[in-house]
Amino acid sequence: MSPTPQIVLGSRNRKKSQEVAEILAPHGVQVVSISTFPQAREVDEDGATFAENAAKKASQPALELGCWVIGEDSGLIVDALGGRPGVFSARYSGPGATDESNNQKLQQELTGVEPTRRTAAYVCTVALADPTGTIRLTAEGRCSGLIISESRGTNGFGYDPYFLVREHHRTFGELSSRVKHQISHRARAFAQFIPGLLKLLPEIGSTSR
Numbered sequence: 001m002s003p004t005p006q007i008v009l010g011s012r013n014r015k016k017s018q019e020v021a022e023i024l025a026p027h028g029v030q031v032v033s034i035s036t037f038p039q040a041r042e043v044d045e046d047g048a049t050f051a052e053n054a055a056k057k058a059s060q061p062a063l064e065l066g067c068w069v070i071g072e073d074s075g076l077i078v079d080a081l082g083g084r085p086g087v088f089s090a091r092y093s094g095p096g097a098t099d100e101s102n103n104q105k106l107q108q109e110l111t112g113v114e115p116t117r118r119t120a121a122y123v124c125t126v127a128l129a130d131p132t133g134t135i136r137l138t139a140e141g142r143c144s145g146l147i148i149s150e151s152r153g154t155n156g157f158g159y160d161p162y163f164l165v166r167e168h169h170r171t172f173g174e175l176s177s178r179v180k181h182q183i184s185h186r187a188r189a190f191a192q193f194i195p196g197l198l199k200l201l202p203e204i205g206s207t208s209r
């Protein structure tokens, strides 16, 4: 049997990486975290869009390491905030931001906004770079919801305890990872991405280090 081709995941966010690994595992695709490559430089996420950042998170390490790399960039867009925090979701509350401080800032900014006007969406963009740094595959997924004012549940990460999925009457903090992996922005992006990735596996196997 040929060995599983090595694909690096260009994210240092542990919980997000775990979600990506869980989404890919049933398809026989295993990812190795970029954290296992101390020589890989941090990627400056200065793109104006999720797509630009995902491409950068794939192609910079791919070229540096000579590997196939999946870049993933995601975040929350809130309609009443003109799309903020958007590409700044991870660092919304400034340097040293944590999920807690980001959620506090989100609640402050939404003070006085009626519950029905707190519509939002999570967005996820995925890109695959080959060892020359060329982007070979991209996909995007979205999941709509409402930002509630009280935290509910402890599952997931980031803004999940405040992100209510209306169809399920639950936040991502309350829904199981099994359900999140069926309906989330990340699940939707990967559902589009995986068929192309599977087609490329023979090439990935033959050009992996």
Ligand code: IMP
Pocket (backbone or CB within 6 Å): 011, 013, 016, 045, 072, 073, 074, 075, 076, 089, 090, 091, 102, 122, 156, 157, 158, 159, 160, 172, 184, 186
């Ligand atoms: P990135 O690692 O630069 O793509 O930042 C993603 C940020 O967006 C995370 O740190 C979270 O704040 C937010 N985010 C993205 N996806 C999710 C999710 O599935 N749940 C909760 N927060 C998310």
